[in-house]
Amino acid sequence: MFYFYKTFFGGLLLCLIFSTQIKANLKDIESNSTLAHPHIKGVIKVDTDNGLISCDLTIENIPKMEDLTFALNRGMNVKYMKINDKTVGYNMDFGIAILNSNLTEARSYVPIIENNDSIKNVRINYTGAFPVYDNNYVNNNYSDSQTTIAFKNRILRASYLTKWYPFIYSRTKNKLISKFTYNLKIIGNKLVNSIYINGLPPHKGNLFEAYSQTPQNLMLYIGDYKFSKVNDTYFLNTSLSKSERIGFDQSLKKIDDYFVSILNANESRQAIVLGQIFSIGRKDEYEDWGFAEYPALITDLLKHSKYINSETKKIEDAAIFRLYAHELAHKYWGLSVYSANNYAGFYSESFAEYFSLKAVEYFLGKEKYEDYLKKRYLTQKARQTKHIKLTDINEKPLKNVNPWYRYYPMVILGLEQIVGKKRVFNVFKNLLKNTNSSDFDYLYFKDTAVKSGITKKEWERFEDNYVNISNCLDMILRNL
Ligand SMILES: [Zn+2]
Helix, strand or coil: CHHHHHHHHCCCCCCHHHHHHHHHCCCECCCCCCCCCCEEEEEEEEECCCCEEEEEEEEECCCCCCCCEEEEECCEEEEEEEECCEECCEEEECCCCCCCHHHCCEEEEEECCCCHHHCCEEEEEEEEECCEECCCHHHCCCCCCCCCCEEECCEEEECHHHCCCCEEEECCCCEEECEEEEEEEEEECCCCCEEEECCCCCEECCEEEEEEEEEEECCEEEECCCEEEECCEEEECCCCCHHHHHHHHHHHHHHHHHHHHHHCCCCCCCCEEEEECCCCCCCCCCCCCCEEECCEEEECHHHHHHHEECCCCEECCHHHHHHHHHHHHCCCECCCECCCCCCHHHHHHHHHHHHHHHHHHHHHCHHHHHHHHHHHCCCHHHHHCCCCCHHHCCCCCCCCCHHHHHCHHHHHHHHHHHHCHHHHHHHHHHHHCCCCCCCCCHHHHHHHHHHCCCCHHHHHHHHHHHHCCCCCHHHHHHCC
16 A cells, blocks of 8 residues: 555655556556547535535446446445436446455445447436535544545645546456546635646636546646636645746656656646645654646645745756656656556656656756665665566566666666667657557567667676666666
8 A cells, every 4th residue: 555655755756647547557548549538427425524525427429348337435325327328227336456456445326227338328327415514633533545535624635546436447357447527616615715636727716617628637626715827837736936836837747748758758837737736644654745637746745845946946856856757757657657567657657756856867967866875776785685586576466566666777778778779768768659458568668669760789788787686776777
């Protein structure tokens, strides 16, 4: 469970993309075909005073699935489910943690119908009641996470991983569809004055007719808070000064642009949305935590703002810079390209971490970069730890996720030490071209590298020196 990770991060932000993926073995399949994307429409009512969410949602363009179910947060109670406008019965699957890990925070509704092929639309009307917290930590819950629906101080925070809206889910194939285009009417109680949903800028007021033609994972951040915009960045629920907001905006925009230039990504840039994290868990649960649901990053902005240099207006602390760069890199690694097998952490966390380090090197300079590498990844203790070879993870899955963040990014750095940064970036450019599968492993990484012009000899050298040994950090250190 990801709340154990805090010790590894020593005061740094937890990145929960992978941790929840490992928990959920998430196969968020996305169709790149010409077929219309799954679409969700209807009404969402939120009462932040009383912790209530009521939804009347209809899902259309459901891809054909033999085993069609809908996963929905356990706190929700279904009033009715209709298929093609006719009320139907359903069985409930409460999930077995190991077999149906996608049902950890949700349960699955299995409609009782004869033929899945004729489904045009599924309407689910449901209500959930959740505890309302305030600033008094004594009365907080034991734990909080990205999969928790949290009401605190008249604000609702519901990441998509809470499954506050129904996901299309195949239990037998462990396939999950969480991204929808949408047409939603979001209604808040009287005191709600700001509504944010992924895919659109934040909206003022307690009524929002929200519409997106781009499929999104739907995060909600709704309630009694103010938002502002500085240049290209929105800020939700924060009292940061203008100069601090400029610092975040400038730093993040530069990182974003740098990744676009490395990857030749030709997509249009979205405004980043930075929201202040709040917790309903115990005070000592995390030293620091947050999560990324691009373009939204929900982090402890207030705390991190003290690392912004008031003169240069930039984040100049390597650790905090790395953290935001890591979250931004998940736009590509973890959210676009991802794996759902034993290499999930490699394609998500190790890639994001490697990219964040390249951003540190590029923006903060070689000296700070190398110091940071030595301090965080190449410590004496780290150099003595034995690791599973990257080639062997199919057979020997990692029991601890920490090496995905701290060790395997260094293996990628090993490839860089052999062929140079430019050619490694070229490999990543080609990796980014395939977002159609979720079954990427070591061989796919190798094949893509070879197709990207890494010669057989170079790859052999890489394997001999960095892959097929239980620890390559001495080698990394020697070649810095
Ligand atoms: Zn991460």
